[in-house]
Amino acid sequence: MWNDFKAFAFKGNVLELAIAVVIGAAFGKIVSSLVENIITPIIGLIMGGVDFSGLAISVGDANVKYGVFIQSIIDFVIVAFAIFMFVRLLGRFKRKEEVKPEEGPTIDSKEELLIEIRDLLKQQNTPR
Numbered sequence: 001m002w003n004d005f006k007a008f009a010f011k012g013n014v015l016e017l018a019i020a021v022v023i024g025a026a027f028g029k030i031v032s033s034l035v036e037n038i039i040t041p042i043i044g045l046i047m048g049g050v051d052f053s054g055l056a057i058s059v060g061d062a063n064v065k066y067g068v069f070i071q072s073i074i075d076f077v078i079v080a081f082a083i084f085m086f087v088r089l090l091g092r093f094k095r096k097e098e099v100k101p102e103e104g105p106t107i108d109s110k111e112e113l114l115i116e117i118r119d120l121l122k123q124q125n126t127p128r
Helices: 002-009 012-046 066-093 110-125
Strands: 057-059 062-064
């Protein structure tokens, strides 16, 4: 059982996934900070200082803070757009590997191919 676990846990894909999760969490914090501390205040200034997070309705003893929900949606859209732009930028820098076709014997015509196949079959069928 231990060997099976080691084989599973230390495969390249699992390690790459773990690294991606850690880096993704760190990147998420950076993007969230960017949105919360830089982009949202700028958008608030552009929109005349509107802050949705203060909007709420009191229903009986409950205080429904729908403005926080609206602000979370706006933050999500900004974060998603920022990540989209980052991934798009990385895609431009990533070089695509060109697949080279295997070099084999070049055959000019179908007739030559058939002759070659015939000769190979003769060689295989001749007694040794």
